Amino acid sequence: xxxxxxxxxxxxxxxxxxxxxxxxxxxxxxxxxxxxxxxxxxxxxxxxxxxxxxxxxxxxxxxxxxxxxxxxxxxxxxxxxxxxxxxxxxxxxxxxxxxxxxxxxxxxxxxxx
Numbered sequence: 001x002x003x004x005x006x007x008x009x010x011x012x013x014x015x016x017x018x019x020x021x022x023x024x025x026x027x028x029x030x031x032x033x034x035x036x037x038x039x040x041x042x043x044x045x046x047x048x049x050x051x052x053x054x055x056x057x058x059x060x061x062x063x064x065x066x067x068x069x070x071x072x073x074x075x076x077x078x079x080x081x082x083x084x085x086x087x088x089x090x091x092x093x094x095x096x097x098x099x100x101x102x103x104x105x106x107x108x109x110x111x112x113x
Contacts, residue, residue: 026047026054
């Protein structure tokens, strides 16, 4: 397992040899939400506790919790690459958005094998 998952939130798993401790942070949110544990089980329990605490704090403050990985992000690339990708997308009779999504999907699936 590379990441922890709970209620739509993803957390990292790291190890500190100096502290002999596992630790991590919740990905895809603006603030720092971190957790730790001496064992994998303790790490996972603390991860779930901080996510539940974050959601409770948002509810108590009357604000919507951040939704990690919304499916929308900005990509900055050189204008020449942008042009080439846009032309390839048009040649394939698809949108630039679909073209980029497919390129990312292919790369992610290739690395998962």
